[in-house]
Amino acid sequence: MTHPAEIKALVFDVFGTIVDWRSGVARGAAAFLDRYAPALDPYAFADAWRAEYSPSMEEIRSGRRRYVRLDVLHRENLVRTLDRYGIVDVPDADIDALNLAWHRLDPWPDAVAALHRLKRRFIIAPLSNGNIRLMVDVAKRAGLPWDAILGAEVVRAYKPSPQVYSDTVEILSVAPAELCLVAAHNGDLAAARRLGLSTAFVLRPTEHGPGQTTDLQADDAWDFDVKDLNELADRLGCPD
Amino acid sequence: MTHPAEIKALVFDVFGTIVDWRSGVARGAAAFLDRYAPALDPYAFADAWRAEYSPSMEEIRSGRRRYVRLDVLHRENLVRTLDRYGIVDVPDADIDALNLAWHRLDPWPDAVAALHRLKRRFIIAPLSNGNIRLMVDVAKRAGLPWDAILGAEVVRAYKPSPQVYSDTVEILSVAPAELCLVAAHNGDLAAARRLGLSTAFVLRPTEHGPGQTTDLQADDAWDFDVKDLNELADRLGCPD
Structure with a gap:
């Protein structure tokens, strides 16, 4: 010891x-979901977004992809999560803004x-x-x-x-x-x-x-x- | 503008x-010089040590040497400065300690x-x-x-x-x-x-x-x- x-x-x-992170991301997602997917629970959305976190880093840990910073991975993972929920036609500026939930x-x-x-x-x-x-x-x-x-x-x-x-x-x-x-x-x-x-x-x-x-x-x-x-x-x- | x-x-x-840096390095060098080179002015010693700073980084800026951190360059520059003044037989531990003057x-x-x-x-x-x-x-x-x-x-x-x-x-x-x-x-x-x-x-x-x-x-x-x-x-x- x-x-x-x-x-x-x-x-x-x-x-x-x-x-x-879970409460913070859910809080950050709530207003976004009100607008684009009001039936979705913000905590479930936070969990789904976070589920992409480790697999996205694994691409870099394994050497298959060169290092990019987590803000980039978070945004890619967000787009993937939106796709999965069928949330479409979201302006880039709204995606960028939601991605900053991790900064707050x-x-x-x-x-x-x-x-x-x-x-x-x-x-x-x-x-x-x-x-x-x-x-x-x-x-x-x-x-x-x-x-x-x-x-x-x-x-x-x-x-x-x-x-x-x-x-x-x-x-x-x-x-x-x-x-x-x-x-x-x-x-x-x-x-x-x-x-x-x-x-x-x-x-x-x-x-x-x-x-x-x-x-x-x-x-x-x-x-x-x-x-x-x-x-x-x-x-x-x-x-x- | x-x-x-x-x-x-x-x-x-x-x-x-x-x-x-000049006053700090001179202060850090004073006790060392009392012991090894009492005739030397600590400010002149600080200036001499610092004179090696830019040339040592230039080796890396030019691509002739891979990046090493400044603590490493400072120590090499210190050894070079001691050599130039003819200060010899200094134990490694005393050189390491003097090198930390830049941290204070x-x-x-x-x-x-x-x-x-x-x-x-x-x-x-x-x-x-x-x-x-x-x-x-x-x-x-x-x-x-x-x-x-x-x-x-x-x-x-x-x-x-x-x-x-x-x-x-x-x-x-x-x-x-x-x-x-x-x-x-x-x-x-x-x-x-x-x-x-x-x-x-x-x-x-x-x-x-x-x-x-x-x-x-x-x-x-x-x-x-x-x-x-x-x-x-x-x-x-x-x-x-």
């Missing part, structure tokens, strides 16, 4: 771990205060598949006090490709165990651990809504296993 | 524009308050040749409230290579004129303008010490020409 004193920097998954996601209630606590003692940065501008827009709106924006666009690869974790260790000039990934997703933590990073699981039991069936507990003996980010700050000895 | 209302993001040169530079007196003003209205980020960890260490120590760390390491190229400015425009998803480079160096601004960026010259008349002969005035009609960053915040309509 990693001793808290060893850690120098914390990097965070963002979608699901720091912000509630709310943080979980503990996130802002806990990140301020952690920032006093550690370097803190997102390690998200979201691109830099998306991360900046979310952070400015929500008040997330990041020290830097790291992640997919900086290394031009998508998690859980090993390069994302190893290049981030290199960028931060730390030993792998001195960098802790904080995530609500066991798969992300498993990939980080394979590169020697420290790991912290934070429980987000409603990321996928009230019927969530995945990531309801730590699947492995991660270095930290906490119910929210304030508990992580406590465990790492950060004052209130 | 760019109208202030058009600008969405500001990126900043850092060494010389935001922080006083003080901001000019106006910088922190003005950046807080500008951050309320604009995305603000460094666009420095310094690497990400160096920028993070300087920012955390000085309290620089960046929204992101952009610059050489993100695009893997050194200013004034055109790619640094054009890739940053792309990353921020803005039109070139919506991005303003703020710098104390006419050459940096000229390179940015060639890519269509907006430009702001800030006067830093003692960056190179009391006898400074360069960059004492705007050499071209930049979009803004200010005596410090608070004047820029005023010109851009940012409240105190």
